[in-house]
Amino acid sequence: MSPVIIVALLLLLGALGVLFFPWSARHVTARSALNRRFYQSRLQELAREGHGPDDPLVVELQRTLLNDIPETDDAGQPAGGRFRRRSLIPGALVLILVSTGVYLKTSSPGELLAWQQARQQFPQLLRQAGDPAADPLSDGQLAELALGLRSQLQDEPGNTAYWQMLGRIGMVLNDNPMARGAFGRAWQLAPRDPLVILDYASALVRAGEQGSIRQGEMLLRDTLARNGPDARVLDLLAFSEYQQQRYAQAAAHWQQALALTPGDDPQHAVISGNLRQARQRSQP
Structure with missing residues (x-):
């Protein structure tokens, strides 16, 4: 009690x-x-x-x-x-x-009990999430892990890895506000980390809001200008431009991403299909 x-x-x-x-x-x-x-x-x-x-x-x-x-x-x-x-x-x-x-x-005793349960199960769920040989977490377990992460981050607000994990859980659960908030905190802690920038920009361009989309594209372009061509950054930027019906720009960026992706990489076929579709849409 x-x-x-x-x-x-x-x-x-x-x-x-x-x-x-x-x-x-x-x-x-x-x-x-x-x-x-x-x-x-x-x-x-x-x-x-x-x-x-x-x-x-x-x-x-x-x-x-x-x-x-x-x-x-x-x-x-x-x-x-x-x-x-x-x-x-x-x-x-x-x-x-x-x-x-x-x-x-x-x-809210129900929420209090759920929080206490999440705190108890957090270490086990965290190990299961990080073990490639373990069974994938269900949506309910992911929600409990997210609650446990939020609680843990109250004690460790500077843990960038936990913020990134919380953001990825938000993406899996289609909770974009949670994903944007978590990735945003990670970006504030590590504004120069390419992976953190890519995660945050991915949540921004998928937000469906013009202000967030512009912010995400700006982060991607700044990363390209600072670090040079990167297939993942180009792919995400092309996806955002395609969503905005800028098909020619999307095709150009997918062409660059395709050139940087090895032929035996499964992503090569995906980028190739996207490039073909963008070129078809860009034709008058």
Whole structure:
């Protein structure tokens, strides 16, 4: 049980204790005892003065005492006190229900349990994701791994590899906002790393937003200008231009990428097919 739940339960029990504590009964008991003492003292004074039991002063004193002392039941409780205690039960139930509702609304226990489970399974899922011989992770396991990575990155915000892994999980799960955010953080940590730039630019050009696409293409062109021709960068830039219906520019970049890709590389056939399609679209 988490400390938050323990504190909430203690506060609730304290509130119920205050609600049911017999404040009024204690007050009535103390007042009754004081009245009886006063009655006995006054009765002794009247006896010393020669007043008998039937004297009007004694009778009036007895009547006043009976009016001041409330009736009690067989258990010694003030009359009606038990009824008042029972009348508090609906209020106590309402307090419990409201407290439970507020807790469920504000604390999201389901999300908390999912986070705790992800934290526990994170090391195992991380090893499985990095083992080529292990079974591929399902979408549910990838989501748990992403949650575990987010939690781990709270402790290691400068871990570029974890940010890249989180971004790739976002790409696999078609969660482009998560991918862009994670790759963006990795790029801020390593703005000159070609792999980081390629990952970030890939998420940007696939975002479907013109501002993000322009930013991604700018990163790709800056990388080409700084590091020289690269098949992966050219391929991604050609893909973005093709998506923007700039078929001639796409064909030119795919032609460059094809020249840099070995013939036995599976990507060679993919780039060749893309080049052929771009040339067909570029013809009037």
